[in-house]
Amino acid sequence: MDAESLLLSLELASGSGQGLSPDRRASLLTSLTLLKRDYRYDRVLFWGRILGLVADYYIAQGLSEDQLAPRKTLYSLNCMEWSLLPPATEDMVVQTSVVKGRFMGDPSHEYEHTELQKMSEGEKVFEEEVVVQIKEETRLVSVIDQIDKAVAVIPRGALFKTPFGPIHVNRTFEGLSLSEAKKLSSYFHFREPVELKNKTLLEKADLDPSLDFMDSLEHDIPKGSWSIQMERGNTLVVLRSLLWPGLTFFHAPRTKNCGYIYVGTGEKNIDLPFML
């Protein structure tokens, strides 16, 4: 959610029951403004909160002019002092996929994972048990990246693509209409498109290249992994992801207010197909 409209966004996203206490909110308002100044971001988003056993991580992201460029992620334990996280790489994701369970809440905590590695000495090849240490920071980075790639949502029309390349916020976006807001096809993944090129020419003919340049949520697998509800007496559309429980996207139809927040344990719900 945008740091500029933080209070309103928090209020609208509170239907899932997770919010922020007043002291956190106040600290966020101050520190996010400072972040924007210090790092010269174009937009600062409050990404959410990952609940750990001992402490929680508060995550913020900074965007540059091009909305789809890789974002800088920062974390904080007290909403005041922010530390920049390294960008996520493939190796990190692979490495941390073996770690299961909750986050500890201590960034310097190391998970120990024993794995068998083939070591070759000369002509002998034998397996040895190696204990690999994985830092919690790495895990944090990869989880945030996975969540962003999988379930970050933006409504159709909020961004538009110019022929010069960069993707801009659409200042004339007036919000989706009520009938559009209830359809999953009006929402896109807020990331580089992956499946767009697989569409047939017939489908592509109906698309508007300046608006429909991202994947829509319609074709997510498994089908039904999004729960779409109207709250507050039909004036607010809330999308909740079932794959990463804790991600809430809200949008007030016919207004510009939209945003998403993740408040959860940072674990993927692999049981989803059984639960639907």
Place this chain on the structure above:
Amino acid sequence: MGDTPPDPEPRPQQPSSRRSSQVSQRRSRELSHLPPTISEEVPRIAFDDRVLQSGQGILASQNNFQDWSSGPPLTQQENLTMFQAEEDQLGGVEYPSLNMGFQPQPYLEEGGIQAARNTSLMQPLQQGQGSLFQQLNSAYLETQPNFLGQFNMYQGEDLQFNQGAPHGPYMRDDPALQYSPSELGFMPFNVEVPEPEPRELAVQNAKAYLLQTSVSCSLSLYEHLVNLLTKILNQRPEDPLSLLESLNRTTQWEWFHPRLDTMRDDPELEPTYETADRQKGLFLRSGAAGEGEQEMEEEVAETAVPNVMETAFYFEQAGVALSSDESFRIFMALKQLVEQQPIHTCRFWGKVLGLSRSYLVAEVEFREGEEEGEEEEVEEPMEGGEGLDAHAEEEGEEDEEEVTDVIPKPMWKPPPVIPKEESRSGTNKYLYFVCNEPGRPWTRLPHVTPIQIVQARKIRKFFTGYLDAPVISFPPFPGNEASYLRAQIARISAATHISPLGFYQFGEEEGDEEEGGAGRDSYEENPDFEGIPVLELVDSMANWVHHTQHILPQGRCTWVNPLQKTEEEEELGEEEEKADEGLEDMEQEVGPPLLTPLSEDAEIMHMSPWTAHLSCSLCPQYSVAVMRSNLWPGAYAYASGKKFENIYIGWGHKYSPENFNPPLPAPIQHEYPSSPEVMEMTDPTVEEEQALKAAQEQALAASEEEEEDEEEDEDEDLED
């Protein structure tokens, strides 16, 4: 720029250089037809030209549009302002007021040779949106007959234009890009048309092209661009070039989706209005015969409605709460519930999220002696048994015709049904009401049965939001979503309802020792509770206790031996009755007793089941202690001083670090063992059958032959 036009006779004009002499000559004739309007039109032309040619013309066009939009009869003032604006640029030309109403008439009088174009022009006029073109055309009509003179004037003006007016990126003289008043087809009745200049013609063609409309849409590109520019000028956004595309799209969209007038309701917003109406009912006091004061007094007295706002405030400090207006609506909805049902105590239990809708759950206790009404008890536990029975029967032989073969009885017997707990005890201590949204009616959930709890432990399903939705799972859940919800509520309550140590204490009547395997199952508030300091609450788990009974694996809080034929609930030790069916002796199940501290809770994979923290580390003196459950994500408890509360907001599922593994289907049942009555033999093969048949035929033939022989013999005998 031009001289004042005193008379319709040759007047210095500044028509665009693109105008053909031919047209101007035509116009001159028209002018002679319509002297009074000329004076008005001339200045029009003048600055119309400039509008077309120079960028600053946009201002004029805007003014023009505004004029048009106000309808044909323009006020003098508008014209004057328009004119005066131009005056600065034009250099002092008088602009008498303009009566726009005249302008359409010339078109019609002309006979509208190009009817299509005319209609396209008329439409914007009717819609009140000005078209620069129209004005230009009307002005065009009234140009002076002295075309050559105009040309001269125009040439002179050209220089002025170049100096004074900011130009766009395109060349002014490029016929393809510049707008110009094209011919309207003012074919006068007697025409002596001179040859049009090629550039003029090109410009007119370009404009004609821009003005064309198609069958599918009545909006021409020209008009659209005019609308777009008007919009930009009206709204004056920052950096309009970057917005151009979006504005373009919006303008187009607006043309096809005009705003509904005030008399009609927007059909899309119907459900919103309905919900708002319903919720309005919440806020209105149930006015009963104007007993205002009396009601107030009654309400101020003790009511069962909990102080939801206070609870919401404390939980908000902890970082978990619904927004304040939603909390207030819940409060009003609970109040409505209390008024409708005979409720003794009521508590907001929490919110269970669902796929299409969510549930708001209220935990209530009816007044003593109140009838709790009938519940639809479908014999769900039996379904599983019956299904298997039928299956078993199919395994056996289904020969009903053969009386000799008796269908063997299946050996399988369904497990004995464990009776559900009584109301107001154990898992059914409280009644639960749910509703989807504040304002909707509350629905009561049925009591939970032990088998439902046992099955609920084995499955993991999302709630859809509809109470009568079936729960399709394996192992099959005995009930619909209402029962599943109730079972989950029971499990969550049993696992996560905690209170500070000392808040509740055991009553005096019960003995110290546990009797018969059943712990104490009642507690009462401790009047001497002093409150535990917040820091201590956060530090040690032992300061919190569970005040709901643990649910045994059987599905109940108090153990019942299902083999007992008698109605007694509590039994000691093992029972050996009815053990001849091969069932093992049931061992009594024991769970932790009531008011066990949290420190006794089992760990999840070396992880403490509860996380405790202060709500605000910056001001510990005023913060509350918050407990967050790791076993049931979404369950929270807070305590501060003498107050505490529990709440659950979540999806309704337990946390499990391992993946969910649904149980495998049961092994295939054995077929019937062979016994003298039921003997299974292999069917004869085709060869055997054929051999048998052949043999039989042979035997038959042989016997026939013998008979024949015998007959022959007999005959022979007879004959002999």
